[in-house]
Amino acid sequence: MACIECGYLLEEERITKWAKRHGYRRLLIQAPDGIKRCLSSLIEKLEDEGLEVLLSGSHTWGGCDVVMDEAETLGADAIVHIGHHGPVRFKPPPNILFIAAHSRVEIANVVEEAALRLAREGVRSVGLLTTVQHAHLLERAEAILRDCGLEVELPRSPDPYMWRGLITGCDIRAAESIKEEVDAFLVVCGGTFHATGVALATGSEVIVADPYAGKVVSVEREARRAMAVRLSQLSKAFEAREAVVLVSTKPGQRVGVDVLRNVKELLEGRGIRCRVLVVNDVERSVLEDYGPADLYVNTACPRLAIDDYELFPGPVINLGEIHYLLKGDLSSYTPKDAFMQRLPSHIKPP
16 A cells, blocks of 8 residues: 555555565665655654665755765665656666655646647647656546547657656657657646746647646746747857866766766867866855856756756856857757757767
8 A cells, every 4th residue: 555645655565565575674765855744654654664764865856866875875775766757867776766656636627628728729639748746647638638539649758767658857758759740748747847848849839737736838938938048048158268067976967978078178179168067966156166157068957057047157058059059050059959968979079
């Protein structure tokens, strides 16, 4: 039976059976800030089963952000990572268990409202997407859309850990794979963060069915604003002469030494002096303490530059945007490049 607390399914029995099957005794639990407050009952139940439980106070922003170093330092046998679907861009060791923390909030009414809105707009085919908290209800949402006369596509990211119809903040490849096949996208999620990423990467109409707020909204305004910000940041970057390259210690955000060297060679070939700053969480005070810079090159989570650009004391660009800086031209800019966490294959150091 799942542990139900604060509206999330925390799967206490699954955690207990997994730990005992593998002989794990000391567990380090990691969860996003919004879920940490919901864990006291779960921790108590696990301790009643004879397990030693530690709770990480660190932030976690996704399946890329797992506290493996903390577990090693504390001598934990295993990590229970709550709130995300699975690992992102790294192969996890066998002692990490991902618990999705599915939400118990009902989605039917808001999905039906969204379906009727799309039908009134003349939309015939819809790409249906969601976040991990509502992935278990995706078939129900699909049935509602079909009952309203809409054709439905449930795409899938090429990442083998991703489920059908699932998107994350940085992985919207499921949407990209069908953007030519559908008239619009419907994203079942709280807020507009995930859906804005879909709109930026596909250029399509994107509607959010928010079951927490009980609202159906378009993200067109948010996408236009994000696009304007990216163009502004890149335009300012053209004048840069000194850059700070940010390197993350998070397991799913780390770049190889060869990538780092290529970035430095490319920028220095354009006359931009580079310094490298290693970070875990990006904080403005840390960046300011490192001294002034004309440009920040973000090799960590791409959504930092898209959504949290105000954290940076100067303009910030992502790896996939470097080639625009090198050629000094934005006429062909496409915001999907901002999501790329690698250098484009045709970009080589001088």
